[in-house]
Amino acid sequence: MTVDVTRATGTGARVDVIGARAVIAVAALSVALFVCTTVESLPVGLLPQIAHGLGVSLSSAGLLVTGYSLVVTTAAVPLTAATRRVPRRRLLAVTLGVYTTGTLLCAAAPGYAFLFSARVVIALTHAVIWSVVAATAAGMFPERVRAKVVAALFTGSSLAQVAGVPAGTWLGQQTGWRIPFLVAGVLGLAAGSTVVALLPSAPVEVNPAATAPEPSRLRFGLLVSVIAVVIAGFFAFYTYVTVFLTRVSGMSPHSVSAVLAVGGVAGLLGTTASGVLSDRSARATMTGSVALVTAALALLAAAGSRAVVAVAAVALLSLAMAAMITALTSRILRIAPGSVDIASAGGSAAFNAGIAAGSLLGGQLLNAHGPRSAALVGACLAAAGLAALLAEDLLVSSFSGPRPSR
Numbered sequence: 001m002t003v004d005v006t007r008a009t010g011t012g013a014r015v016d017v018i019g020a021r022a023v024i025a026v027a028a029l030s031v032a033l034f035v036c037t038t039v040e041s042l043p044v045g046l047l048p049q050i051a052h053g054l055g056v057s058l059s060s061a062g063l064l065v066t067g068y069s070l071v072v073t074t075a076a077v078p079l080t081a082a083t084r085r086v087p088r089r090r091l092l093a094v095t096l097g098v099y100t101t102g103t104l105l106c107a108a109a110p111g112y113a114f115l116f117s118a119r120v121v122i123a124l125t126h127a128v129i130w131s132v133v134a135a136t137a138a139g140m141f142p143e144r145v146r147a148k149v150v151a152a153l154f155t156g157s158s159l160a161q162v163a164g165v166p167a168g169t170w171l172g173q174q175t176g177w178r179i180p181f182l183v184a185g186v187l188g189l190a191a192g193s194t195v196v197a198l199l200p201s202a203p204v205e206v207n208p209a210a211t212a213p214e215p216s217r218l219r220f221g222l223l224v225s226v227i228a229v230v231i232a233g234f235f236a237f238y239t240y241v242t243v244f245l246t247r248v249s250g251m252s253p254h255s256v257s258a259v260l261a262v263g264g265v266a267g268l269l270g271t272t273a274s275g276v277l278s279d280r281s282a283r284a285t286m287t288g289s290v291a292l293v294t295a296a297l298a299l300l301a302a303a304g305s306r307a308v309v310a311v312a313a314v315a316l317l318s319l320a321m322a323a324m325i326t327a328l329t330s331r332i333l334r335i336a337p338g339s340v341d342i343a344s345a346g347g348s349a350a351f352n353a354g355i356a357a358g359s360l361l362g363g364q365l366l367n368a369h370g371p372r373s374a375a376l377v378g379a380c381l382a383a384a385g386l387a388a389l390l391a392e393d394l395l396v397s398s399f400s401g402p403r404p405s406r
Contacts, residue, residue, distance in 0.1 A: 021198045022140040026149060028194035029137055030156035032096055035188040036126055037157045038164030039103050040068060042180055045169030049177040054112045064119050066356070071123035072130075073352040079124065080131040080345035088136045089199040095125040096192035100185050107181035131345035134329045140200065143213070147282060147330040151275020154329070158271050158322055162264030166257065217337040218396045223286075224350045226385040227328060230290055231354025233381030234321060236362035237297055237374045241314065244300070244371040249310040259311050263318030270322035274330075277323075282330035287389045289327055292320030294386050297379035301372055 043050060043064040051061040083091055102122035109115035137153050138146040168180035237244065245251045245259060270289075277285040296317035303309045328347065336343030362374045388395070 025140065025195060025198040026137045026152055028191045028198065029092075029133055030153050031191035032129070032156070032188060032195060033133065033153065034156035034160045034164055035103070035184050035191060036099065036129060037160035038168055039099075039106075039122065039181065039184050039188075040126065041065075041160070041165045042168050042172070042184070045165055046172040046177040046180070049172055050115075053177055054109075054115065056112045060112065064116060066359075067116065068119055068123045068126075069352045069356050071120055072127045073349050073356065075124050076127040076131055076345040076349045076352075077342065079128050080342050083128060083132075084339055084341060087201060088132060089196065089201045091128070091132060092136065092199065093192070093196045095128050096188065096195060098122070099125040099129065100188040100192055103181055103188060104185035107178045107185060109178075127345070127348065130348050132341045134344055135333065135340040136199070138333055145279060146333060147278035147326065148275040150278070150329045150333070151271050151326045154271050154322075154326055155268065157325075158264070158267045161267060162261065166261070211338075212332075212334050212336040212340055212343075214335050215337045216335045216396070218399055219335045219392065220332070220337050220343060220346075222388060222392060222395060223328070223331060223335070224346055226290070226388050227347060228350040228354045228357070229388075230293060230324070230382050230385035231351055232358035232361065233297065233378035233385070234293060234317070235355050235358030236365065236381070237300065237378040238317070239359040239362045240366050240371055240374055243366065244304065244375065245310060245314075248304050248371050249307045250305070251307055251310075259314055262311060263314045266315040266319040267322035270319035271326050274323035274326035278327045278330040282327050282334055283389075283392075285327035286324060286331050287386070289320050289324035290382060290386045290389060292316060293324065294379055294382040296320060297375050297382055301376035301379055304372065304375060 043061060047058055047061050050056075050064070051058050054061075099122050102118045102125070105118040106115055106122075109118060134150055134153065138149050141149050164184075168184065171183065172178075172180045241260070242253070242256050245256050246253055251259070274285055274289065277288075296313045299313040300310060300317075304313065329344070332343050332347050333340055358378075361377065365373045365377055
């Protein structure tokens with residue numbers, strides 16, 4: 001760690017070297033998250049090609065996405081708990097190595113069962129990677145800039161939505177669905193090798209971000225509940241955003257990708273802004289982000305039939321969601337009870353549970369009442385999460401007495 005080296009050597013030059021290594025390591029971890037997010041979502045864009053190539057139905061091919069989320073939801077906490085004492089350099093070396101191998105096996109899959117099994121393997125490693133990566137990266141830097149580190153880390157995930165998934169979809173359409181998995185595997189190998197070379201090899205216990213400065217079981221429990229509710233509201237709408245934009249807003253199918261690209265750019269801005277704001281107050285940034293999610297979904301429900309309004313609302317929604325994810329992670333780093341890694345795993349499980357529940361709810365609403373209803377119900381769920389955040393002090397004090405929190 002930089003502080004330890006300063007005390008040991010008393011020289012600024014050595015600290016600069018360590019600082020540069022930490023920055024490059026975070027960049028490599030960001031690339032690894034780019035690969036993880038891209039690989040997780042690739043089947044969505046390549047569903048027809050995969051189904052045709054392997055001779056299965058579209059619904060069976062869709063299970064490659066649904067099954068992935070369910071594995072992450074159920075495995076994140078127990079796997080993170082089981083590996084809590086493994087040094088993070090060794091743990092990330094193994095998990096990124098297995099993830100890369102699994103991605104390459106996807107490219108070489110001879111049949112559907114093999115591909116599904118490979119997706120299960122990489123989902124298991126995904127569950128661990130996302131649980132430990134934030135604390136690992138943040139622990140290499142002083143507390144005052146850790147939210148900015150988290151924002152830089154999650155830039156990779158945001159870029160995957162802007163460039164990785166669209167580029168992978170295009171490449172798969174031109175060359176076959178296997179090639180994007182092959183390219184992602186090679187990129188993951190390069191990122192993983194860099195991470196292994198540059199990450200500190202210290203035990204988990206010496207990571208200053210391994211425990212939170214203001215641990216609170218009640219505040220964390222409330223936060224996890226809010227995550228699940230808000231994410232369910234978001235994905236009730238966003239899973240069917242293409243249907244909404246074409247049926248309600250009257251856009252052509254070809255223009256939807258441009259709208260989503262605008263949303264992706266807005267997401268990058270949201271991630272960056274949240275990194276700066278969350279270092280000042282992760283709690284306020286989290287609350288503000290959820291308020292924007294609520295406003296965007298309400299705007300879509302009320303005036304989404306106007307194309308200009310719909311585009312602006314989707315951009316705002318993407319910005320707010322990206323900002324919320326960064327603020328959420330920064331908030332967990334501050335209030336996690338016990339191990340930050342296990343708390344992050346709990347947050348990841350709640351996030352993926354929200355995705356599954358929201359997608360299922362959105363599908364039911366779409367069939368019964370049309371796409372506008374998904375935006376309306378999504379806004380209501382987000383508003384419920386916002387109300388809980390605004391009442392956090394009251395809710396916590398009613399159980400344990402007031403406790404100030406940043």
